[in-house]
Amino acid sequence: MYRVLLIDDEPAATKALQRSLNAFEQLEVIGCYQDPQQGIDAICELTPDIVFMDIEMPGLDGLMVAKATEHIPYHLIYVTAYAEYALSAFETKVIDYLLKPVRPIRIERCLEKIEQLSSQVSAEIASEILIFDGKTTYRLADKDISFIESIGRYQQVNLTPLAAEKFQLKTIVTEATMASFEADFASNKLVRVHRSYIVNLNLVIRVHRESRNTLLSLMDVTKSIPVARAKVALINQYFDN
Known part of the structure; x- marks a missing residue:
C-alpha cells in the first residue's frame, strides 16, 4: 500500500484526481492540500510514499515545493495542464509528468515505474x-x-x-x-x-x-x-x- 498526498490549488482538479486514484487498491490518499506551504508541512510531517502535485500554484509553485522537500524520500509525480514545464520539472526528483485530465492508464504506468524503482532500491539495500x-x-x-x-x-x-x-x-x-x-x-x-x-x-x-x-x-x-x-x-x- 502506497500512502499518497495530493497538492493542487484547484479543488475540482484535486477531486477528479482523487476519484481516479481511489480506483487503485494499492493507493491510499492520506491528504489533499490546496496551499503549497501546507503541502510542504504535510510532506515533512506525514512522509508519504507518493506525491501528486501541480506545478503552477500561487506563492510557491510545485518546483519550489519539490526543492524544499528534496531531503524527504518520496516519489514525485507532477500533474499539470501545461506541457511547457516538463523540462524544468525533470530537474527535480520527479519520476513522471502527467497532463490534466489524467487518464487511468497513465496512473497505472506511473505505478509500474514506482514498483520497478522500489524493486531496484530493495535489491541495492539487500546487497x-x-x-x-x-x-x-x-x-x-x-x-x-x-x-x-x-x-x-x-x-x-x-x-x-x-x-x-x-x-x-x-x-x-x-x-x-x-x-x-x-x-x-x-x-x-x-x-x-x-x-x-x-x-x-x-x-x-x-x-x-x-x-x-x-x-x-x-x-x-x-x-x-x-x-x-x-x-x-x-x-x-x-x-x-
Whole structure:
C-alpha cells in the first residue's frame, strides 16, 4: 500500500484526481492540500510514499515545493495542464509528468515505474551488509569486498582497491562469524569456497591446481585462495557458464 498526498490549488482538479486514484487498491490518499506551504508541512510531517502535485500554484509553485522537500524520500509525480514545464520539472526528483485530465492508464504506468524503482532500491539495500570492527560500523556493498579470511576468532574483510580508497583502509577485522556473513549476503557472487575463505567470484581471474589442491587467483590479490574439495564442483560450474 502506497500512502499518497495530493497538492493542487484547484479543488475540482484535486477531486477528479482523487476519484481516479481511489480506483487503485494499492493507493491510499492520506491528504489533499490546496496551499503549497501546507503541502510542504504535510510532506515533512506525514512522509508519504507518493506525491501528486501541480506545478503552477500561487506563492510557491510545485518546483519550489519539490526543492524544499528534496531531503524527504518520496516519489514525485507532477500533474499539470501545461506541457511547457516538463523540462524544468525533470530537474527535480520527479519520476513522471502527467497532463490534466489524467487518464487511468497513465496512473497505472506511473505505478509500474514506482514498483520497478522500489524493486531496484530493495535489491541495492539487500546487497549491502553492515560490518562492526568494535569501534566503527561500515556499510559495504558486495562489490567492495575482495575476500574474507578467517583468522582465529576474528574474520578479516579484505577490501577492493576502490573500496580501500573510499574507506581509507584496506581491511576490516570483525568478530562476526563466517556463518553470519553467509546469511547476510544477498549476492551469489560472494561465496564461501573454504571453511576459512569467502571470495567475490567477480574478481576471480584464474582457477588452477597445485598438486591435488584447487586454488583461486583474485584480481589485485597476491595470495592464492584455497578451494575446499566440496566446493570445486561449484567453482567449475560457475566458470563453465
